Amino acid sequence: MKRLMIRADRSDDRDVRKGYITDGLEAGFSGFVLREGDECFEELGRMDAIYTHDNEFTDHSYISVSIDGPGSMEDVMSLAGKKKAVIVETTDWTMIPLENLIAAFDGSGTELYVSAKNSDDAKLYLTTMEKGVDGIIIDINDPTELSEFKRILSASPNEDLxxxxxxxxxxxxxxxxxxxxxxxxxxxxxxxxxxxxxxxxxxxxxxxxxxxxxxxxxxxxxxxxxxxxxxxxxxxxxxxxxxxxxxxxxxxxxxxxxxxxxxxxxxxxxxxxxxxxxxxxxxxxxxxxxxxxxxxxxxxxxxxxxxxxxxxxxxxxxxxxxxxxxxxxxxxxxxxx
Missing domain, CATH: 2.170.16 (Endonuclease - Pi-scei; Chain A, domain 1)
Incomplete structure:
Protein backbone atom coordinates (compact mmCIF):
# COMPACT_ATOMS: atom_id res chain seq x y z
CA MET A 1 0.00 0.00 0.00
CA LYS A 2 1.35 3.41 -0.99
CA ARG A 3 2.00 5.83 1.86
CA LEU A 4 0.53 9.34 1.68
CA MET A 5 1.69 11.99 4.14
CA ILE A 6 0.72 15.64 4.52
CA ARG A 7 3.34 18.27 5.35
CA ALA A 8 1.80 20.12 8.28
CA ASP A 9 5.06 21.62 9.54
CA ARG A 10 5.75 24.44 7.09
CA SER A 11 3.79 27.37 8.52
CA ASP A 12 5.01 29.34 11.51
CA ASP A 13 1.35 29.88 12.47
CA ARG A 14 0.36 27.11 14.87
CA ASP A 15 -3.34 27.43 13.99
CA VAL A 16 -2.54 26.97 10.31
CA ARG A 17 -0.53 23.85 11.09
CA LYS A 18 -3.43 22.51 13.14
CA GLY A 19 -5.76 23.26 10.21
CA TYR A 20 -3.75 20.99 7.92
CA ILE A 21 -4.18 18.15 10.41
CA THR A 22 -7.91 18.58 11.03
CA ASP A 23 -8.64 18.98 7.32
CA GLY A 24 -6.43 16.01 6.52
CA LEU A 25 -8.10 13.76 9.08
CA GLU A 26 -11.54 14.74 7.82
CA ALA A 27 -10.43 13.96 4.24
CA GLY A 28 -9.36 10.47 5.36
CA PHE A 29 -5.59 10.90 5.62
CA SER A 30 -3.65 9.42 8.52
CA GLY A 31 -0.01 10.28 7.72
CA PHE A 32 1.47 13.65 8.70
CA VAL A 33 4.80 15.45 8.86
CA LEU A 34 4.62 17.51 12.06
CA ARG A 35 6.83 20.16 13.58
CA GLU A 36 8.68 19.25 16.76
CA GLY A 37 6.64 20.71 19.61
CA ASP A 38 3.31 19.84 17.96
CA GLU A 39 3.08 16.40 19.56
CA CYS A 40 -0.24 17.37 21.18
CA PHE A 41 -1.82 17.41 17.71
CA GLU A 42 -1.72 13.61 17.77
CA GLU A 43 -4.66 13.86 20.17
CA LEU A 44 -6.83 15.09 17.27
CA GLY A 45 -7.04 11.58 15.84
CA ARG A 46 -5.11 8.37 15.37
CA MET A 47 -2.29 9.10 12.98
CA ASP A 48 1.13 8.07 11.73
CA ALA A 49 3.43 11.05 12.33
CA ILE A 50 7.07 11.90 11.71
CA TYR A 51 8.65 15.11 13.04
CA THR A 52 10.92 17.86 11.78
CA HIS A 53 13.10 20.46 13.49
CA ASP A 54 14.28 23.38 11.35
CA ASN A 55 13.04 21.43 8.30
CA GLU A 56 15.24 18.43 9.12
CA PHE A 57 13.69 15.13 10.21
CA THR A 58 14.29 14.30 13.86
CA ASP A 59 14.34 10.62 12.91
CA HIS A 60 17.63 10.52 11.00
CA SER A 61 16.61 7.38 9.13
CA TYR A 62 14.50 9.81 7.05
CA ILE A 63 16.20 12.40 4.87
CA SER A 64 14.81 15.13 2.63
CA VAL A 65 16.90 15.97 -0.43
CA SER A 66 16.56 18.42 -3.30
CA ILE A 67 17.50 17.65 -6.89
CA ASP A 68 18.46 20.55 -9.13
CA GLY A 69 20.50 18.76 -11.77
CA PRO A 70 22.26 15.52 -12.84
CA GLY A 71 24.99 15.84 -10.21
CA SER A 72 22.61 16.06 -7.28
CA MET A 73 20.58 13.20 -8.73
CA GLU A 74 23.61 10.93 -8.53
CA ASP A 75 24.01 11.92 -4.88
CA VAL A 76 20.38 10.97 -4.17
CA MET A 77 20.70 7.62 -5.92
CA SER A 78 23.73 6.83 -3.76
CA LEU A 79 21.46 6.91 -0.67
CA ALA A 80 19.63 3.75 -1.77
CA GLY A 81 20.08 1.11 0.91
CA LYS A 82 21.48 3.59 3.46
CA LYS A 83 18.30 5.19 4.83
CA LYS A 84 14.82 4.04 5.78
CA ALA A 85 13.28 6.64 3.47
CA VAL A 86 14.46 9.35 1.10
CA ILE A 87 12.10 12.23 0.34
CA VAL A 88 12.88 13.96 -2.94
CA GLU A 89 11.97 17.54 -3.87
CA THR A 90 12.63 19.36 -7.12
CA THR A 91 11.33 22.45 -8.87
CA ASP A 92 11.15 20.76 -12.28
CA TRP A 93 10.47 17.04 -12.71
CA THR A 94 10.62 17.40 -16.49
CA MET A 95 14.41 17.52 -16.23
CA ILE A 96 14.68 14.67 -13.72
CA PRO A 97 14.19 11.09 -15.00
CA LEU A 98 11.95 9.70 -12.24
CA GLU A 99 12.24 6.25 -13.83
CA ASN A 100 15.96 6.19 -12.96
CA LEU A 101 15.23 6.98 -9.31
CA ILE A 102 12.56 4.29 -9.05
CA ALA A 103 14.90 1.73 -10.59
CA ALA A 104 17.78 2.72 -8.28
CA PHE A 105 15.71 2.36 -5.10
CA ASP A 106 13.80 -0.77 -6.14
CA GLY A 107 14.76 -3.65 -3.83
CA SER A 108 17.28 -1.51 -1.92
CA GLY A 109 15.35 -1.50 1.36
CA THR A 110 15.03 2.30 1.18
CA GLU A 111 11.62 3.77 0.46
CA LEU A 112 11.42 6.52 -2.15
CA TYR A 113 9.03 9.40 -1.46
CA VAL A 114 8.37 12.35 -3.75
CA SER A 115 7.05 15.75 -2.75
CA ALA A 116 3.94 16.75 -4.73
CA LYS A 117 2.38 20.19 -5.12
CA ASN A 118 -0.79 19.01 -6.91
CA SER A 119 -2.88 15.87 -7.20
CA ASP A 120 -2.24 15.25 -10.91
CA ASP A 121 1.53 15.13 -10.33
CA ALA A 122 1.03 12.84 -7.33
CA LYS A 123 -0.96 10.38 -9.44
CA LEU A 124 1.78 10.41 -12.10
CA TYR A 125 4.50 9.72 -9.51
CA LEU A 126 2.54 6.74 -8.14
CA THR A 127 2.12 5.14 -11.57
CA THR A 128 5.44 5.82 -13.33
CA MET A 129 6.90 2.54 -14.60
CA GLU A 130 3.70 0.88 -13.26
CA LYS A 131 5.42 0.43 -9.89
CA GLY A 132 5.61 4.10 -8.99
CA VAL A 133 7.27 5.61 -5.94
CA ASP A 134 6.66 4.22 -2.45
CA GLY A 135 4.85 7.27 -1.19
CA ILE A 136 3.85 10.89 -1.67
CA ILE A 137 4.56 13.84 0.61
CA ILE A 138 1.71 16.28 -0.03
CA ASP A 139 3.17 19.79 0.18
CA ILE A 140 0.49 22.37 -0.64
CA ASN A 141 -0.40 25.90 0.43
CA ASP A 142 -4.16 25.40 0.69
CA PRO A 143 -5.43 22.54 2.91
CA THR A 144 -8.83 22.68 1.19
CA GLU A 145 -7.15 20.94 -1.77
CA LEU A 146 -6.70 17.77 0.30
CA SER A 147 -10.09 16.34 -0.63
CA GLU A 148 -9.10 16.43 -4.31
CA PHE A 149 -5.86 14.62 -3.49
CA LYS A 150 -7.82 11.96 -1.65
CA ARG A 151 -10.32 11.54 -4.47
CA ILE A 152 -7.65 11.04 -7.12
CA LEU A 153 -5.18 9.03 -5.08
CA SER A 154 -7.77 6.66 -3.61
CA ALA A 155 -9.30 5.88 -7.00
CA SER A 156 -8.72 2.27 -8.05
CA PRO A 157 -8.34 1.10 -11.65
CA ASN A 158 -11.36 0.01 -13.65
CA GLU A 159 -12.04 -3.68 -14.18
CA ASP A 160 -12.46 -5.19 -17.64
CA LEU A 161 -15.72 -7.12 -17.34
Whole structure:
Protein backbone atom coordinates (compact mmCIF):
# COMPACT_ATOMS: atom_id res chain seq x y z
CA MET A 1 0.00 0.00 0.00
CA LYS A 2 1.35 3.41 -0.99
CA ARG A 3 2.00 5.83 1.86
CA LEU A 4 0.53 9.34 1.68
CA MET A 5 1.69 11.99 4.14
CA ILE A 6 0.72 15.64 4.52
CA ARG A 7 3.34 18.27 5.35
CA ALA A 8 1.80 20.12 8.28
CA ASP A 9 5.06 21.62 9.54
CA ARG A 10 5.75 24.44 7.09
CA SER A 11 3.79 27.37 8.52
CA ASP A 12 5.01 29.34 11.51
CA ASP A 13 1.35 29.88 12.47
CA ARG A 14 0.36 27.11 14.87
CA ASP A 15 -3.34 27.43 13.99
CA VAL A 16 -2.54 26.97 10.31
CA ARG A 17 -0.53 23.85 11.09
CA LYS A 18 -3.43 22.51 13.14
CA GLY A 19 -5.76 23.26 10.21
CA TYR A 20 -3.75 20.99 7.92
CA ILE A 21 -4.18 18.15 10.41
CA THR A 22 -7.91 18.58 11.03
CA ASP A 23 -8.64 18.98 7.32
CA GLY A 24 -6.43 16.01 6.52
CA LEU A 25 -8.10 13.76 9.08
CA GLU A 26 -11.54 14.74 7.82
CA ALA A 27 -10.43 13.96 4.24
CA GLY A 28 -9.36 10.47 5.36
CA PHE A 29 -5.59 10.90 5.62
CA SER A 30 -3.65 9.42 8.52
CA GLY A 31 -0.01 10.28 7.72
CA PHE A 32 1.47 13.65 8.70
CA VAL A 33 4.80 15.45 8.86
CA LEU A 34 4.62 17.51 12.06
CA ARG A 35 6.83 20.16 13.58
CA GLU A 36 8.68 19.25 16.76
CA GLY A 37 6.64 20.71 19.61
CA ASP A 38 3.31 19.84 17.96
CA GLU A 39 3.08 16.40 19.56
CA CYS A 40 -0.24 17.37 21.18
CA PHE A 41 -1.82 17.41 17.71
CA GLU A 42 -1.72 13.61 17.77
CA GLU A 43 -4.66 13.86 20.17
CA LEU A 44 -6.83 15.09 17.27
CA GLY A 45 -7.04 11.58 15.84
CA ARG A 46 -5.11 8.37 15.37
CA MET A 47 -2.29 9.10 12.98
CA ASP A 48 1.13 8.07 11.73
CA ALA A 49 3.43 11.05 12.33
CA ILE A 50 7.07 11.90 11.71
CA TYR A 51 8.65 15.11 13.04
CA THR A 52 10.92 17.86 11.78
CA HIS A 53 13.10 20.46 13.49
CA ASP A 54 14.28 23.38 11.35
CA ASN A 55 13.04 21.43 8.30
CA GLU A 56 15.24 18.43 9.12
CA PHE A 57 13.69 15.13 10.21
CA THR A 58 14.29 14.30 13.86
CA ASP A 59 14.34 10.62 12.91
CA HIS A 60 17.63 10.52 11.00
CA SER A 61 16.61 7.38 9.13
CA TYR A 62 14.50 9.81 7.05
CA ILE A 63 16.20 12.40 4.87
CA SER A 64 14.81 15.13 2.63
CA VAL A 65 16.90 15.97 -0.43
CA SER A 66 16.56 18.42 -3.30
CA ILE A 67 17.50 17.65 -6.89
CA ASP A 68 18.46 20.55 -9.13
CA GLY A 69 20.50 18.76 -11.77
CA PRO A 70 22.26 15.52 -12.84
CA GLY A 71 24.99 15.84 -10.21
CA SER A 72 22.61 16.06 -7.28
CA MET A 73 20.58 13.20 -8.73
CA GLU A 74 23.61 10.93 -8.53
CA ASP A 75 24.01 11.92 -4.88
CA VAL A 76 20.38 10.97 -4.17
CA MET A 77 20.70 7.62 -5.92
CA SER A 78 23.73 6.83 -3.76
CA LEU A 79 21.46 6.91 -0.67
CA ALA A 80 19.63 3.75 -1.77
CA GLY A 81 20.08 1.11 0.91
CA LYS A 82 21.48 3.59 3.46
CA LYS A 83 18.30 5.19 4.83
CA LYS A 84 14.82 4.04 5.78
CA ALA A 85 13.28 6.64 3.47
CA VAL A 86 14.46 9.35 1.10
CA ILE A 87 12.10 12.23 0.34
CA VAL A 88 12.88 13.96 -2.94
CA GLU A 89 11.97 17.54 -3.87
CA THR A 90 12.63 19.36 -7.12
CA THR A 91 11.33 22.45 -8.87
CA ASP A 92 11.15 20.76 -12.28
CA TRP A 93 10.47 17.04 -12.71
CA THR A 94 10.62 17.40 -16.49
CA MET A 95 14.41 17.52 -16.23
CA ILE A 96 14.68 14.67 -13.72
CA PRO A 97 14.19 11.09 -15.00
CA LEU A 98 11.95 9.70 -12.24
CA GLU A 99 12.24 6.25 -13.83
CA ASN A 100 15.96 6.19 -12.96
CA LEU A 101 15.23 6.98 -9.31
CA ILE A 102 12.56 4.29 -9.05
CA ALA A 103 14.90 1.73 -10.59
CA ALA A 104 17.78 2.72 -8.28
CA PHE A 105 15.71 2.36 -5.10
CA ASP A 106 13.80 -0.77 -6.14
CA GLY A 107 14.76 -3.65 -3.83
CA SER A 108 17.28 -1.51 -1.92
CA GLY A 109 15.35 -1.50 1.36
CA THR A 110 15.03 2.30 1.18
CA GLU A 111 11.62 3.77 0.46
CA LEU A 112 11.42 6.52 -2.15
CA TYR A 113 9.03 9.40 -1.46
CA VAL A 114 8.37 12.35 -3.75
CA SER A 115 7.05 15.75 -2.75
CA ALA A 116 3.94 16.75 -4.73
CA LYS A 117 2.38 20.19 -5.12
CA ASN A 118 -0.79 19.01 -6.91
CA SER A 119 -2.88 15.87 -7.20
CA ASP A 120 -2.24 15.25 -10.91
CA ASP A 121 1.53 15.13 -10.33
CA ALA A 122 1.03 12.84 -7.33
CA LYS A 123 -0.96 10.38 -9.44
CA LEU A 124 1.78 10.41 -12.10
CA TYR A 125 4.50 9.72 -9.51
CA LEU A 126 2.54 6.74 -8.14
CA THR A 127 2.12 5.14 -11.57
CA THR A 128 5.44 5.82 -13.33
CA MET A 129 6.90 2.54 -14.60
CA GLU A 130 3.70 0.88 -13.26
CA LYS A 131 5.42 0.43 -9.89
CA GLY A 132 5.61 4.10 -8.99
CA VAL A 133 7.27 5.61 -5.94
CA ASP A 134 6.66 4.22 -2.45
CA GLY A 135 4.85 7.27 -1.19
CA ILE A 136 3.85 10.89 -1.67
CA ILE A 137 4.56 13.84 0.61
CA ILE A 138 1.71 16.28 -0.03
CA ASP A 139 3.17 19.79 0.18
CA ILE A 140 0.49 22.37 -0.64
CA ASN A 141 -0.40 25.90 0.43
CA ASP A 142 -4.16 25.40 0.69
CA PRO A 143 -5.43 22.54 2.91
CA THR A 144 -8.83 22.68 1.19
CA GLU A 145 -7.15 20.94 -1.77
CA LEU A 146 -6.70 17.77 0.30
CA SER A 147 -10.09 16.34 -0.63
CA GLU A 148 -9.10 16.43 -4.31
CA PHE A 149 -5.86 14.62 -3.49
CA LYS A 150 -7.82 11.96 -1.65
CA ARG A 151 -10.32 11.54 -4.47
CA ILE A 152 -7.65 11.04 -7.12
CA LEU A 153 -5.18 9.03 -5.08
CA SER A 154 -7.77 6.66 -3.61
CA ALA A 155 -9.30 5.88 -7.00
CA SER A 156 -8.72 2.27 -8.05
CA PRO A 157 -8.34 1.10 -11.65
CA ASN A 158 -11.36 0.01 -13.65
CA GLU A 159 -12.04 -3.68 -14.18
CA ASP A 160 -12.46 -5.19 -17.64
CA LEU A 161 -15.72 -7.12 -17.34
CA UNK A 162 -17.01 -9.61 -19.91
CA UNK A 163 -20.32 -11.32 -20.51
CA UNK A 164 -20.33 -15.04 -19.83
CA UNK A 165 -23.18 -17.42 -20.57
CA UNK A 166 -24.87 -19.47 -17.87
CA UNK A 167 -24.52 -23.21 -18.56
CA UNK A 168 -26.25 -24.59 -15.49
CA UNK A 169 -27.56 -23.78 -12.04
CA UNK A 170 -27.81 -26.69 -9.63
CA UNK A 171 -28.24 -27.30 -5.93
CA UNK A 172 -25.29 -28.59 -3.90
CA UNK A 173 -25.08 -29.67 -0.27
CA UNK A 174 -25.53 -27.25 2.62
CA UNK A 175 -22.34 -25.37 3.35
CA UNK A 176 -20.76 -22.40 5.09
CA UNK A 177 -21.32 -19.12 3.30
CA UNK A 178 -19.91 -15.67 4.05
CA UNK A 179 -21.94 -12.47 4.29
CA UNK A 180 -19.78 -9.32 4.09
CA UNK A 181 -21.13 -6.16 5.74
CA UNK A 182 -19.08 -3.13 4.73
CA UNK A 183 -18.81 0.40 6.10
CA UNK A 184 -20.05 1.78 2.77
CA UNK A 185 -23.42 1.98 1.03
CA UNK A 186 -23.62 0.39 -2.42
CA UNK A 187 -25.97 1.03 -5.33
CA UNK A 188 -27.87 -1.45 -7.53
CA UNK A 189 -25.40 -2.98 -9.96
CA UNK A 190 -22.52 -2.62 -7.51
CA UNK A 191 -21.02 -5.46 -5.52
CA UNK A 192 -17.93 -7.66 -5.29
CA UNK A 193 -16.01 -9.95 -7.64
CA UNK A 194 -16.30 -13.53 -6.36
CA UNK A 195 -15.51 -16.95 -7.84
CA UNK A 196 -14.45 -20.52 -7.27
CA UNK A 197 -11.52 -20.00 -9.64
CA UNK A 198 -9.07 -17.12 -9.50
CA UNK A 199 -9.21 -16.68 -13.29
CA UNK A 200 -12.95 -15.97 -13.33
CA UNK A 201 -14.61 -13.78 -10.74
CA UNK A 202 -18.34 -13.07 -11.06
CA UNK A 203 -19.91 -9.73 -10.12
CA UNK A 204 -22.20 -10.47 -7.17
CA UNK A 205 -24.53 -7.58 -6.39
CA UNK A 206 -25.02 -6.04 -2.97
CA UNK A 207 -28.40 -6.39 -1.26
CA UNK A 208 -29.25 -2.89 -2.48
CA UNK A 209 -32.65 -3.69 -3.96
CA UNK A 210 -35.94 -4.17 -2.09
CA UNK A 211 -37.67 -7.44 -2.94
CA UNK A 212 -40.79 -7.70 -0.83
CA UNK A 213 -39.33 -10.33 1.50
CA UNK A 214 -36.67 -8.41 3.40
CA UNK A 215 -35.58 -4.78 3.52
CA UNK A 216 -32.60 -3.76 1.40
CA UNK A 217 -29.19 -3.81 3.04
CA UNK A 218 -27.05 -1.83 0.60
CA UNK A 219 -23.95 -2.22 2.76
CA UNK A 220 -24.02 -6.04 2.41
CA UNK A 221 -22.88 -8.61 -0.13
CA UNK A 222 -23.97 -12.20 0.39
CA UNK A 223 -20.69 -13.32 -1.11
CA UNK A 224 -20.78 -17.10 -1.27
CA UNK A 225 -19.10 -20.23 0.02
CA UNK A 226 -16.06 -19.99 2.30
CA UNK A 227 -13.63 -21.46 -0.26
CA UNK A 228 -14.35 -18.72 -2.82
CA UNK A 229 -11.89 -16.10 -4.00
CA UNK A 230 -12.65 -12.39 -3.72
CA UNK A 231 -10.72 -9.63 -5.43
CA UNK A 232 -9.16 -7.15 -3.01
CA UNK A 233 -7.45 -3.78 -3.65
CA UNK A 234 -4.15 -3.77 -5.56
CA UNK A 235 -5.23 -6.68 -7.77
CA UNK A 236 -4.83 -9.53 -5.30
CA UNK A 237 -7.33 -12.15 -4.17
CA UNK A 238 -8.17 -13.66 -0.80
CA UNK A 239 -10.36 -16.51 0.38
CA UNK A 240 -13.69 -15.39 1.80
CA UNK A 241 -12.91 -17.42 4.93
CA UNK A 242 -9.87 -15.19 5.64
CA UNK A 243 -11.70 -11.87 5.75
CA UNK A 244 -12.07 -10.01 9.04
CA UNK A 245 -13.48 -6.73 10.33
CA UNK A 246 -11.26 -3.83 9.28
CA UNK A 247 -9.98 -5.52 6.11
CA UNK A 248 -10.30 -3.68 2.81
CA UNK A 249 -12.30 -5.09 -0.09
CA UNK A 250 -12.83 -3.96 -3.67
CA UNK A 251 -16.30 -2.81 -4.78
CA UNK A 252 -17.14 -2.90 -8.49
CA UNK A 253 -20.14 -1.90 -10.60
CA UNK A 254 -21.38 -3.17 -13.95
CA UNK A 255 -19.29 -0.62 -15.84
CA UNK A 256 -16.13 -1.91 -14.16
CA UNK A 257 -15.67 1.16 -12.00
CA UNK A 258 -14.16 0.26 -8.63
CA UNK A 259 -13.63 1.73 -5.18
CA UNK A 260 -12.31 0.50 -1.86
CA UNK A 261 -14.44 -0.20 1.23
CA UNK A 262 -13.67 -1.46 4.73
CA UNK A 263 -15.35 -4.49 6.24
CA UNK A 264 -17.43 -3.83 9.33
CA UNK A 265 -18.45 -7.43 9.95
CA UNK A 266 -18.31 -10.89 8.37
CA UNK A 267 -20.89 -13.57 9.08
CA UNK A 268 -20.34 -17.26 8.34
CA UNK A 269 -23.51 -19.36 8.52
CA UNK A 270 -24.66 -22.73 7.21
CA UNK A 271 -27.05 -22.19 4.31
CA UNK A 272 -28.41 -24.09 1.28
CA UNK A 273 -26.16 -23.50 -1.72
CA UNK A 274 -26.33 -23.31 -5.51
CA UNK A 275 -23.51 -23.76 -8.02
CA UNK A 276 -23.71 -21.43 -11.02
CA UNK A 277 -21.61 -22.58 -13.99
CA UNK A 278 -20.93 -20.28 -16.94
CA UNK A 279 -18.71 -20.22 -20.01
CA UNK A 280 -16.86 -17.64 -22.06
CA UNK A 281 -16.99 -19.96 -25.07
CA UNK A 282 -13.64 -21.57 -24.30
CA UNK A 283 -13.76 -22.67 -20.67
CA UNK A 284 -16.34 -23.21 -17.97
CA UNK A 285 -16.17 -21.47 -14.58
CA UNK A 286 -18.31 -21.62 -11.47
CA UNK A 287 -19.26 -19.86 -8.28
CA UNK A 288 -21.16 -21.27 -5.29
CA UNK A 289 -23.70 -18.95 -3.72
CA UNK A 290 -26.52 -19.14 -1.21
CA UNK A 291 -29.80 -20.44 -2.60
CA UNK A 292 -31.73 -17.27 -1.81
CA UNK A 293 -33.77 -14.80 -3.87
CA UNK A 294 -31.80 -11.87 -2.42
CA UNK A 295 -28.53 -13.09 -3.95
CA UNK A 296 -28.19 -11.49 -7.37
CA UNK A 297 -25.67 -11.58 -10.20
CA UNK A 298 -25.07 -8.46 -12.29
CA UNK A 299 -26.00 -8.33 -15.98
CA UNK A 300 -25.40 -5.61 -18.56
CA UNK A 301 -29.00 -4.47 -18.20
CA UNK A 302 -29.53 -4.97 -14.46
CA UNK A 303 -29.33 -7.99 -12.20
CA UNK A 304 -30.91 -11.41 -11.77
CA UNK A 305 -31.49 -13.53 -8.67
CA UNK A 306 -29.58 -16.81 -8.63
CA UNK A 307 -32.91 -18.56 -8.03
CA UNK A 308 -34.19 -17.29 -11.41
CA UNK A 309 -31.07 -17.75 -13.53
CA UNK A 310 -31.49 -20.06 -16.52
CA UNK A 311 -29.05 -21.57 -19.05
CA UNK A 312 -28.34 -19.04 -21.78
CA UNK A 313 -28.58 -16.00 -19.48
CA UNK A 314 -25.70 -13.54 -19.77
CA UNK A 315 -23.94 -12.35 -16.59
CA UNK A 316 -20.84 -10.24 -15.95
CA UNK A 317 -17.46 -11.60 -14.84
CA UNK A 318 -13.80 -10.68 -14.87
CA UNK A 319 -11.80 -13.21 -16.89
CA UNK A 320 -8.08 -13.44 -16.13
CA UNK A 321 -5.15 -15.43 -17.51
CA UNK A 322 -2.39 -17.27 -15.68
CA UNK A 323 -2.71 -18.29 -12.06
CA UNK A 324 -2.19 -16.96 -8.55
CA UNK A 325 0.11 -17.83 -5.69
CA UNK A 326 -1.03 -16.61 -2.27
CA UNK A 327 -3.41 -14.26 -4.09
CA UNK A 328 -0.68 -12.70 -6.28
CA UNK A 329 -0.96 -13.06 -10.08
CA UNK A 330 1.73 -15.34 -11.53
CA UNK A 331 2.53 -16.13 -15.14
CA UNK A 332 2.04 -19.89 -15.09
CA UNK A 333 -0.49 -22.42 -16.24
CA UNK A 334 -2.77 -23.66 -13.46
CA UNK A 335 -5.70 -26.02 -13.95
CA UNK A 336 -8.64 -25.61 -11.59
CA UNK A 337 -11.64 -27.94 -11.88
Missing amino acids: SEVTVVSVRRVEMGDRVCIDTCSMMSPGEGMLIGSYSNCLFLIQSESEDNGYVASRPFRVNAGAVHSYIEVPDGGTRYLSELRSGDDVLLCNGSGRTRVASIGRCKIEKRPLLMVTATDGMKEYSVILQNAETVKMVKKDGSESVTKLRPGDKILARIDTGGRHFGIPVDESISEI
